[in-house]
Amino acid sequence: MKPPVVLYHKKGSFLVEKFEGELHTHHGIIKLDELKNKNYGDTILTHLGVKYTILPFKSPDFFKYFKRAPTPIMPKDIGAIIVYTGLSPDSFIFDAGTGSGVMAAYLAYYNKYGEVVTVENREEFAKVARKNFEMAGLKNIHQIIGDAVEIADCFKKEFDLAVIDMKNDVEFVRKAKNILKTGAYLAVYNPYIEAARAVYEEMQKNGFKEIEAFEMIKLDLDIKRVGTRISTTVWHTGYIVIGRKP
Ligand SMILES: C[S@@+](CC[C@H](N)C(=O)[O-])C[C@H]1O[C@@H](n2cnc3c(N)ncnc32)[C@H](O)[C@@H]1O
Structure with missing residues (x-):
């Protein structure tokens, strides 16, 4: 052990x-x-x-025990992104807005034979994420410190998936079409509904197909001797918009 x-x-x-x-x-x-x-x-x-x-220590513990810098994306939303974008274990993935590294860690963990490029513009957050990746033993993550919208210009049509959880997501949508392979997915997470709508419309303008926007609701049950009822007090986390590069 x-x-x-x-x-x-x-x-x-x-x-x-x-x-x-x-x-x-x-x-x-x-x-x-x-x-x-x-x-x-x-x-x-x-x-x-x-x-x-x-x-x-197992992958559900990433979310529980990773050191937190900015608010990480929740497991229910990560699960939806992984399934709705058909993540396969040999993917090349762009993660914009590393934050605490929770999203990047799950993308790397379920992508055993592939790689994740994660971009964060604040060095202090990137350091927190680096320690989390080391603790989790994840070696297939490349960290870049910089503006993800600018860094995207360094790549050309290579990625199977791009996941965005940061401000400037609309700006990133315009860039995403240049770095995704045909048929690849773009998933954008944002806590605000107006932002999700703007992302949706930008994906439409940029020719993305199969676009869908949704929110995942997880209701926890409080199971007690007297009875069972919904215990979750906060339901909302964020909206997810997913589209496919034509
Ligand atoms: C909500 S957090 C991301 C959380 C992350 N998905 C996780 O699961 O831990 C958003 C992050 O994006 C970073 N960010 C904001 N604008 C950025 C940009 N233009 N380029 C790179 N990172 C950016 C912020 O500093 C912040 O760390």
């Missing part, structure tokens, strides 16, 4: 990146070098005798 691992407790879990030092939890202290002699599924005790279960 190698780090990272997740120490699970129903009242709060932790990601452990090194098997050394101490982890201070609200249930007491865990000596992390004890993890060296353990396996997944074993438990480890705090100095107060509270049990944590050792679980492997």
Whole structure:
């Protein structure tokens, strides 16, 4: 067993990146070098005798444990983008607006034999994302620091997919048609409905086909002894517009 691992407790879990030092939890202290002699599924005790279960670090943990810089895109929206754009594991993908690197990480993870180029204009965010990619062991991500709209000019008709989650998305749509292969997809995520409409109309103007705009709604259930009901308080995250390069 190698780090990272997740120490699970129903009242709060932790990601452990090194098997050394101490982890201070609200249930007491865990000596992390004890993890060296353990396996997944074993438990480890705090100095107060509270049990944590050792679980492997898996891709759903990217979203839970990545360090956050700007707000990342949510897993439900990432899932929709992956499925509606028919991502295959040998794709060449452009990700505009790296942010915390959550979107780029999932694009890379499900793209085992391909590569992701991710562009961020703020160096401090790119650094946070870099650490997240390293922690997740993702090696097929190329980071570029710069303006994604300008960087797009350096590529010619190569990408199978471009995903945009940043301001200037309308401007990027105009560029996208020059960097996507025929039949490739462009997916744009934006929290505002006016912006989604502007992106939709820009895709139409630029000849994109099979354009669709939608929002994914995930309603979590609160399952209690007395009954079951919807617990989600915030439903809205963002709108997704997807189109296909003719
Ligand atoms: C909402 S965040 C992206 C979150 C990211 N998709 C994730 O899942 O972690 C938008 C990011 O785009 C960056 N950004 C804004 N305009 C940009 C541009 N023209 N070129 C590159 N990055 C840009 C911002 O600095 C910010 O980090």
